[in-house]
Amino acid sequence: MQRDLKAMSEAEYDLVIVGGGITGASVAWDASLRGLKVALLEKGDFAHGTTSGSSKLTHGGLRYLVNGELKLVRExxxxxxxxxxxxxxxxxxxxxxxxxxxxxxxxxxxxxxxxxxxxxxxxxxxxxxxxxxxxxxxxxxxxxxxxxxxxxxxxxxxxxxxxxxxxxxFAPERLCLSVLMGAVEYGAKAANYAEVTRFVTEASASGNTKRISGVDVTDRLTGETHMIKGRVVVNGGGPWADKMIGMAEEHKPSRRLMxxxxxxxxxxxxxxxxxxxxxxxxxxxxxxxxxxxxxxxxxxxxxxxxxxxxxxxxxxxxxxxxxxxxxxxxxxxxxxxxxxxxxxxxxxxxDDSEEGEEKDSYTASREAEVCDHSKLDGIEGLISALGGKWTTSRALAEEVVNMALAKLGREAKCETEATPVHGGEIGRLKSFIERAKRAHPDMSEEAIENLVMYYGSEYERVLEMAEGDNADANLKRRLGLNVPDIGAQVIHAVRNEMAQTLSDVIFRRTGLGTLGTPGTDVVKRVAELMARELDWDETRLANEMAETLKRFETVSPESQKAPQQVQGA
The missing domain is CATH 3.30.9.10 (D-Amino Acid Oxidase, subunit A, domain 2)
Incomplete structure (x- = not known):
């Protein structure tokens, strides 16, 4: 999975997806399997928001049954x-x-x-x-x-x-990445740290409405700007989705989120x-x-x-x-x-509350909504996926792609219900893990099991980073006494998984930071491996370490106040 915004700007896509959480990743996966040409843009890192901040459950929602939401529970x-x-x-x-x-x-x-x-x-x-x-x-x-x-x-x-x-x-952020990589296997293009700043519009065929034909995107790593063209744009911004609607409509969004x-x-x-x-x-x-x-x-x-x-x-x-x-x-x-x-x-x-009505997020429905903005606002070429929950993200994506196909005048059956995600072709998990352990007697059983849980059938590809004439023999070793992750995972994340920052690796490509700080020595070891791959100087390495370690600290309530200006997703 390689990042190339310039190349993306030189093509035209059937679907441009804004948002790289589980909603956007699932839409990309579904659409790619159905033969659509797909581009996905994420302003931060993939799965950095709600997707990784969940309770890590895939559940039916027993409480929703008590509330009488039978359809949602069954789904x-x-x-x-x-x-x-x-x-x-x-x-x-x-x-x-x-x-x-x-x-x-x-x-x-x-x-x-x-x-x-x-x-x-x-x-x-x-x-x-x-x-x-x-x-x-x-x-x-x-x-x-x-x-x-x-x-x-x-x-x-x-x-x-x-x-x-x-x-x-086991790791929701990792599962999201596996879904996205499944899309990339089928031809999708994706870029993280690519912030959509404007919808590109033109007059529709009727002349009475406007049509979205793409997006302007800022590369947050280089500062360069690009235009990505698409026949249909999908807003999968999660908690930012209503802000994206406001950007498209250039006024107060027609659909609101709480x-x-x-x-x-x-x-x-x-x-x-x-x-x-x-x-x-x-x-x-x-x-x-x-x-x-x-x-x-x-x-x-x-x-x-x-x-x-x-x-x-x-x-x-x-x-x-x-x-x-x-x-x-x-x-x-x-x-x-x-x-x-x-x-x-x-x-x-x-948010279906009336103006001035008190809002209650606890009793609010977790059902999703797919908005066709040509009917809602007279804006052609824009679909928004709003609300929903982790468990039903695949089904939400299926509904979105069905709508996109109708707009494109095409038909194709959804394949994601029966297609393994990237790394999912393993058969019986226990047997697969035992075979992996026997195949690598030189490594700790904990490290091998961790590799299988994170990468599934792709775990051998990670170990390839520790092989060959130029490989570092230490890459098969655990990065710390109390962590199962190995150095090869860091190299793999940079070369094959679009990891751009130290936080990407610590929190989302591995499980190093998901149980709390793994220790400064471990963070430094990861930073040094990334610096070697990405040619960081000492200043960049120190800044990356400081920024990552800061994420293990609490924040002040004042730091979370709403911004004065609307920002894109």
């Missing part, structure tokens, strides 16, 4: 199975425990009814070739069994619990192999999720009116969330010292 459950099938190295079953209290709405009878419907709606959940991916139906457990699993629960009124299954992503900020904290392993769905009296529900030998606790759901580019986690955010967690699980008694790492994301929710 989510179907897509959960699809992700298991097309990304077997990335999406895995995860058992959840829900405690029950009393005999009312939080009691065992009501929850059994809800979970029965949940299982019925996921009737196809076990249409999978890998038996390890199959999900059992829910079951009830006693009060004692529930306390054995979650000893920190409030005990007053506790009647027992239920165990049900959903799925978890942005909901969700923070997560990472702590030591406190949940074993089970995830917990916990209700707090002071802050709604939250999840306690096992992940890579640690525990993720999330998420908050708070209306965010600041700058989407500057969302972060403040000390106040952490303290407020700890109060919620300790209210729901008083036996934990978590303190700030228990927080190893933290991160934030923004949910882009469709």
């Amino acid at each position: 989510s459950l179907r897509e959960r199975r699809v992700w298991e099938q097309v990304a077997p190295h990335m999406v895995h079953p995860l058992p959840f425990v829900i405690p029950t209290y009393g005999w009312g709405m939080k009691g065992p009878v009501v929850l059994s009814i809800v979970l029965t419907f949940y299982d019925l709606l996921s009737y196809d959940r076990n249409w999978l070739s890998d038996t390890d991916k199959k999900l059992p139906g829910f079951r009830s457990i006693s009060r004692g069994e529930t306390l054995d699993l979650i000893p920190s629960l409030p005990r007053d009124g506790l009647t027992g619990g239920k165990i049900y299954y959903d799925c978890q992503m 942005r909901s900020k969700g923070i997560h904290i990472i702590t030591r392993d406190i949940s074993g192999k089970y995830a917990f769905a916990i209700q707090s009296d002071i802050g709604g529900h939250f999840f306690v999720i096992p992940w890579r030998g640690h525990t993720i606790i999330g998420t908050t759901d708070k209306l965010y009116e600041g700058d989407p580019d500057k969302v972060g986690v403040s000390e106040d955010d952490i303290e407020d969330f700890l109060r919620v967690v300790n209210n729901g699980l008083p036996g934990l008694e978590l303190t700030r010292d228990d927080v190893i790492h933290f991160y934030a994301g923004l949910r882009p929710l469709i």
Whole structure:
């Protein structure tokens, strides 16, 4: 995957996609498999925003069932199975425990009814070739069994619990990149750090409306500007999507988003192999999720009116969330010292509220909307994908591409439901991992398993970076005692995955920074490997290190205030 904005500007595309999160990547993947000529532009790094700031779940949305959103739940459950099938190295079953209290709405009878419907709606959940991916139906457990699993629960009124299954992503940012690389395999072109600053318009055939025929883009690495031509432009800007609509319409956008900020904290392993769905009296529900030998606790759901580019986690955010967690699980008694790492994301929710009406992001629907701006605003050649959730991004992309094909006067069947993502052709995961370990007895088993989980069937290509006459023998070694990642991953990220900055590698091409700081020595080692590849001088290396290490720090609330001018996505 190579970056070349100049070459992109010399071609004309069927589809120009603005936004390199999971929505844009999924549209690029789908469209490329259907034979369209595709260009994708992302103003930051791929998956740098909402896509990487999730709870790392691929789930049906049990809460949406309680809200009566049956269509959304069914779609989510179907897509959960699809992700298991097309990304077997990335999406895995995860058992959840829900405690029950009393005999009312939080009691065992009501929850059994809800979970029965949940299982019925996921009737196809076990249409999978890998038996390890199959999900059992829910079951009830006693009060004692529930306390054995979650000893920190409030005990007053506790009647027992239920165990049900959903799925978890090993690394959402990596899965997004795998989807995008699948698009590139089929001919798509992509560029990160390419900011769309203007829609290129011309008069439509009727003369009464305008038509978008491309975009102006600024290369944020060189400062150069380019025009990328496309017959249809797709706005997949996530939390920035309404700002893109405003840029196209040159006035207040016709479709608005409300942005909901969700923070997560990472702590030591406190949940074993089970995830917990916990209700707090002071802050709604939250999840306690096992992940890579640690525990993720999330998420908050708070209306965010600041700058989407500057969302972060403040000390106040952490303290407020700890109060919620300790209210729901008083036996934990978590303190700030228990927080190893933290991160934030923004949910882009469709805002249907009336002017002046109080907004509530918690109860707002997670359904997506595909907007044809020729019908909405009289702007030809623009489609916006708004809202939605990680799990249903593939289905949203299918709807977008169907609309784009109709505009282009073409027909082609969607192939993404049955096509593995880049690296997804592995068969049974456990067997694949065992074969990989036997094939590389000179490497640690942890390093090999980590490679398979990140790259799937492409892991050998990463190891090629450590082979050959000019390779560094140390590239097969782990970058630190407490991390499984190896030096070859850094070189691969630069040469083949468009990594441009140290943060790209630390946070999105590898898992080095996703559990908190791996240590200055590890960050420096990665920076030195990148400097050798990208010809950084000492000043650039030091600046990259400083910027990356800063990302492990909390931010001030004032730094997240909304900008005065509208910015593109």
